[in-house]
Amino acid sequence: MNTLLTLDAVTKTFGSRTILDRVSLDVVDGESLAIVGPSGSGKSTLLNVIGLLDGPTSGEIRFSGTPLPRINSAAATLLRRDHINYLFQSFALISSATALENILIGMHAMRERRAAKIDRAMGLLERLGLLAVAQDRVVTLSGGERQRVALARCLLKPGELILADEPTGALDSAMAEIAITEMLTLHRDFGKTLLVVTHDARVARRCDRVYEIGTGITPGG
């Protein structure tokens, strides 16, 4: 088992408040890891620090053995582009573009013919039951459909790490259940490591391992 990510005594403070206190953690290549803890405990902060959206106050994070660069460096931009995928509650899709176009935007840096990219995108959209809406603009899609488009974009965009922050928070419970199953199945099929911040104990239980802020790691389901 290879380690994709290592956190070594990572601390994050905001003013006089210590939100993350010497977090040390190994994330194994290909696993799903749930990040849980009470509201305000620092789950999103942890994800942001791992995802180069915010810098730690102290400590080190290594990605494939290499220390993460400063968040505003060119190296950080490349890491975010080529290695990290974000799946947020708001989905961060371009609403005036079609489902297919949104996925192709995520693939733009890949050296592959456009026709081949379209084939792969359409194949995944079909697998997610979205073939009929592939050419529809995202603004016209339902919340569940948008969530699946965002998941498809994450899976096809380059990058071995998916960072998901409450990805099903905007869905009703039946839709969330479907979305979780797709996410937990497909990240494995596509060989991507998944870190998911969640309030939902059902989601956490279904991940390979659970990291509780302030407590540490326990096995998942």
Ligand SMILES: Nc1ncnc2c1ncn2[C@@H]1O[C@H](COP(=O)(O)OP(=O)(O)OP(=O)(O)O)[C@@H](O)[C@H]1O
């Ligand atoms: N940029 C910031 N400046 C100051 N305080 C911040 C900042 N970002 C987060 N915080 C504070 O850090 C604490 C942890 O926030 P964070 O969003 O990481 O918690 P969380 O566990 O994800 O919470 P929730 O489950 O409610 O989403 C909160 O008290 C928040 O107000």
